[in-house]
Amino acid sequence: MEADAASAADRVSRWTILREWGRIGCVGFGGPPAHIALLRKLCVDRRRWLEANEFEDAIAACNLLPGPASTQLAIFTAWRVGGALGALVGGLAFIIPGLVVIVGLAAAFLAGSPPDWVRGAAAGAGAGVAAVAVHAGLGLVPSSHARAASGARWIAYAVAGALASTLVGPWVVLVLLACGGIEVALGLRGTPALSVVAPIAAIAVPVAGGIGALAWVALKVGALSYGGGFVIIPLMQHDAVSTFHWLTNTQFLNAVALGQVTPGPITLTVAVVGYGAAGVSGALIASAVAFAPSFAFVLGGARHFDGLRSNAVARSFFDGAGPAAIGAILGAALPLALALGTWWQFVLLGIAAALLFLARQSVVTTLVGLGVAGAVIALVGATLPS
Numbered sequence: 001m002e003a004d005a006a007s008a009a010d011r012v013s014r015w016t017i018l019r020e021w022g023r024i025g026c027v028g029f030g031g032p033p034a035h036i037a038l039l040r041k042l043c044v045d046r047r048r049w050l051e052a053n054e055f056e057d058a059i060a061a062c063n064l065l066p067g068p069a070s071t072q073l074a075i076f077t078a079w080r081v082g083g084a085l086g087a088l089v090g091g092l093a094f095i096i097p098g099l100v101v102i103v104g105l106a107a108a109f110l111a112g113s114p115p116d117w118v119r120g121a122a123a124g125a126g127a128g129v130a131a132v133a134v135h136a137g138l139g140l141v142p143s144s145h146a147r148a149a150s151g152a153r154w155i156a157y158a159v160a161g162a163l164a165s166t167l168v169g170p171w172v173v174l175v176l177l178a179c180g181g182i183e184v185a186l187g188l189r190g191t192p193a194l195s196v197v198a199p200i201a202a203i204a205v206p207v208a209g210g211i212g213a214l215a216w217v218a219l220k221v222g223a224l225s226y227g228g229g230f231v232i233i234p235l236m237q238h239d240a241v242s243t244f245h246w247l248t249n250t251q252f253l254n255a256v257a258l259g260q261v262t263p264g265p266i267t268l269t270v271a272v273v274g275y276g277a278a279g280v281s282g283a284l285i286a287s288a289v290a291f292a293p294s295f296a297f298v299l300g301g302a303r304h305f306d307g308l309r310s311n312a313v314a315r316s317f318f319d320g321a322g323p324a325a326i327g328a329i330l331g332a333a334l335p336l337a338l339a340l341g342t343w344w345q346f347v348l349l350g351i352a353a354a355l356l357f358l359a360r361q362s363v364v365t366t367l368v369g370l371g372v373a374g375a376v377i378a379l380v381g382a383t384l385p386s
Contacts (some may be wrong), residue, residue, distance in 0.1 A: 012081040022093035036072035061305035075203025098264020108274040126253030127345035128352030130336040136230040137329035161327025183320030222290035227325025229266030241304015246276040249339035341385030
């Protein structure tokens with residue numbers, strides 16, 4: 001695959017990669033499904049840089065890695081057509097447009113005294129986040145459950161993730177790792193390979209606050225998240241709101257909503273948390289730390305992606321960590337709902353659930369509509385959450 005990437009790099013200029021991946025970064029509203037569709041249309045259907053089966057294999061391999069899978073797919077496809085430099089150019093072009101937008105919105109929404117209509121729009125969009133979390137979690141269930149080695153263990157891992165997300169806050173990452181480790185151990189039981197599996201070490205969490213704590217939270221998002229973009233919510237919420245007090249509950253809901261309605265990867269939500277912690281510099285630091293593992297995984301291992309798909313240990317780990325992550329996403333909906341501060345936000349939460357599950361509206365359309373409704377509600381003088 002390395003030779004193929006080199007020959008493709010001779011055909012595709014860095015300027016082309018910058019332009020095409022940057023375009024996807026600007027119009028990629030809707031999260032991973034939209035990103036995958038846009039990358040497929042570019043690389044397989046329109047330009048024919050990749051074969052369809054190679055693209056599908058890349059999706060499967062990226063889904064076995066921790067971190068934002070669609071971002072890793074964008075970096076991998078850029079590597080495939082432009083080598084290491086192409087991967088850096090394409091990955092940054094994919095990420096930066098959404099980063100610029102979300103930092104600008106964070107500055108507006110987290111300002112000391114934004115206008116009431118801005119606060120209302122944020123509160124309206126934030127009201128639907130719990131429903132979006134349930135929608136995202138349930139959407140991951142069918143494919144994850146279908147490939148489970150044991151239905152009973154799948155349920156146990158999902159329940160463990162949900163309980164961890166609801167009850168133990170920042171330690172949910174240890175539950176994800178433990179569930180993955182248990183599944184690996186069960187898969188290797190009775191084989192010589194078991195002896196090379198190291199126990200999962202305890203992870204030291206910086207508790208003093210500051211940039212070190214922010215970097216740790218961002219690292220969890222980028223290097224220790226499994227099962228889809230929404231798992232970043234339980235990985236960040238307790239730290240950002242309760243432990244370090246970078247954001248209020250209302251502001252955290254706004255951060256998640258902004259991550260949904262802006263283009264680019266959902267992981268950019270971490271930039272809002274970083275902004276709350278240390279302004280623009282915090283947003284940039286948090287984003288750099290969160291996305292660095294994705295570049296490292298692809299640049300260091302892209303040529304081994306074929307082997308990753310067939311690696312029993314990797315697949316077993318994800319078979320345990322994946323359902324735990326789904327449970328964590330679903331469990332996060334409860335504290336997100338409890339964070340709502342006014343009666344009309346609960347009404348909007350019910351409307352969001354109806355739009356997503358009954359009317360089959362997209363997440364972006366739903367949250368933008370709730371934001372408009374919240375702005376109108378604020379303009380007529382309704383009480384706003386603090």
